Amino acid sequence: MRNCFLLFFICLTFETSAQSKFINPVLSGFYPDPSVTKVGPDYYLVNSTFSYFPGIPVFHSKDLKNWKQIGNVIDRPTQMNFLGDAVTRGLFAPSINYRNGTYYVTCTLIDRKGNFVVTAKNPAGPWSDPVWLPQVKGIDPSLFFDTNTAYIVYNSDAPDNKPLYSGHRTIRAYEFDLTTLKVKGEEKQLVNGGVDLSKKPVWIEGPHIFKRADWYYLCAAEGGTSVNHSQVIFRSKSATGPYVPYENNPILTQRNLDPSRKNPITSAGHAELVEGPDGKTYALFLAVRPYEGDFYNTGRETFIAPVKWTKGWPVINPDFEALQYSYPMPFKEVKQKNTAPQNGNFSYRIEFKSSLDPALLFLRTIDSSWYKLDKSNGLTLNLLPETCMGTGNPAFIGKRQQHQVCTASTLLNFSPKNESEKAGMLIFQNEYHFYYLCKSVDKGLEVLQLYKGSPQTKSMDLLSQLAIEKHIGELQLKIEAKNDKYNFYYATAPTQWKTLKEGVDGKFLSTKTAGGFVGSLFALYATSSGQPSTNKASFKWLDYSGDE
Structure with a gap:
């Protein structure tokens, strides 16, 4: 046990977890829809907050395990407020990115003006007032920076706004001007429905594009953010497609496991992949810890799992069927001073x-x-x-x-x-x-x-x-x-x-x-x-x- 004091006058007493292990969830409690970016040796992570204020917490880590909240993206009423909104509306699924000294967060203000982008030179803030993106119709926007071009990718309506079934959605993208913070050119459809349209996949969402070697990868959630949640992957030789799905999708799900198993982790998805301090790939994603069946009170939480690359495709949690409450941590743990614990007891x-x-x-x-x-x-x-x-x-x-x-x-x-x-x-x-x-x-x-x-x-x-x-x-x-x-x-x-x-x-x-x-x-x-x-x-x- 040890004692310390936060700058915010929090007196803390907590047990340090075992060395060289990730402890899941890495962010305990209501921290859903994680998005993470790596800037040199530093990692920054954001989560959804819906109608709570301040909105979109910003966490910093050196090791993907020990996270310290350093600020909030929406911390001024002049940026926006959620008055009149139900608790579960407001801000959906932010994404954080970095390029050339500037941090970007894209997000959806549901039921209101829709999608927006804010920027900061310091991830702790202050963050700018929102720039609204009326052409981006849908939810879950994220940015991808190619060599000379930026794109904004997001969940959107079915083709011609004519869904073939309930939950039929698409992934679309625009080029994005980093000077004006506006879209440009024509909207492009990247994915229709999901991995296999004939199987009526639902709620393809939370998309992120990243590049590895000569391939562009599109990673997205599928199945809805409950017990059928999953993560799927596509790839292409071009940022705008055509994207081909991995034949062994999904690359993460718990929906096929026995729901009566002991201490289950369920509803896993909405992942983002990031390079760890050891050069290997890790996934940050949401999941839940039910105490019985599908009952849980702590909301959707942020978890971590290792990723293995197989014949050019990433697979999350490759060595197990069930997600684990701990994984070996093959690099040095870096604990930040004056930091409230976020995982373990x-x-x-x-x-x-x-x-x-x-x-x-x-x-x-x-x-x-x-x-x-x-x-x-x-x-x-x-x-x-x-x-x-x-x-x-x-x-x-x-x-x-x-x-x-x-x-x-x-x-x-x-x-x-x-x-x-x-x-x-x-x-x-x-x-x-x-x-x-x-x-x-x-x-x-x-x-x-x-x-x-x-x-x-x-x-x-x-x-x-x-x-x-x-x-x-x-x-x-x-x-x-x-x-x-x-x-x-x-x-x-x-x-x-x-x-x-x-x-x-x-x-x-x-x-x-x-x-x-x-x-x-x-x-x-x-x-x-x-x-x-x-x-x-x-x-x-x-x-x-x-x-x-």
Whole structure:
């Protein structure tokens, strides 16, 4: 065990994983749709964030295992916001690339203006305002830099916008002008449907083009981002095709394995290949860790696996059928100082003193007028009328659930004035799939309450309530996740935990039940439930511990 302090005032305690092994997932919790680029000895990786803000985290690594978040691409409301959007909309599938001193991120703002590109000289930021690409119709754009030409490649509609079956899509490309950041020339279709159109392949998406020797490779996901997910590969002698599929596609999938196998990794795909420090090829991709069948609450996570080249074709995870939770790491591990752990078992404390950890998430935008940080009180939230059940910007600050078995706790200081005022901790999946452990008032008495979101009534239902001593001051709250069960505790004296309710249904928070593309967050949250209020709630710290 060791202790260290982040610049963002996070006190960390964690176990170092074994030397010379990759530990999967390399980014635990809701970190889907990874894209990675290599710049000299450095690696930079981005993920989807949907309607959370700031959007698109940027991670840095020297060894593909130890990742440090160095910033966010969308970190200013002037770039964009997601107000009015459901949690699972917003930003889909970013891609990061580098050329001649400039970093590029392309992405899709779904349901809005569509595809865009932003640039930066430093991957930590600041990133530019978005340049919108109205000609690029579809999702999942990425850039490819050939010797003298750049291309933008993306998922798009079926030919003539006439799909032969549900999920029939194409991969298309334009030339891309790196000076004007606009497309030029005519759109070209690279892939129709997928590997074999006669078999009705669905959702060819997440394309990346790269060059090796004299071949251009087009790597893409196929089958949809669930249990049928896969990764396929094509190649051509020209960047614009014609592309021929590998006869042994897919190069990665888990869909044919026994779903009842022990500790499965499933839904693997949306990969990008990158050269490792040893000169060999590795794949970064999304997958999930279900605790039962297809139930998981941590969302789609970032995994790594080795790649072997066979007769000019890459194969991911070549030595096994099932993806592994660890792989040999045939080069020196490089641990970055003052870095929060992202894989294996770990614990940390976030202390709210002067700056926010860049991994903390708001809903849809950031507004510093309703929160304050100081050494005495920690994080103080104004009670806003907005609730987590709407599509606005409530007083909500969250951190990803990164293990199926874990606990999160906080120290709350709050004196509610009426029944509409509530403050406490959420375990939150989306607008109506959440549990809320909070302090409030009922019939003049201060109470501790547990609510469950209700998709049916578009509100929340009271599961448990307990009267507590009035003006008790500081109150500790704790939520414990144990796969498909969640337990809720409180303490009026340090660590003297008492049970409010145990054995609450965790599958309610799963992607299979709630739908969408995100994972669960532990969130500090205060609301006046639609009523005006001048009250405030303070949170001293946020503790997290995951051990599986």
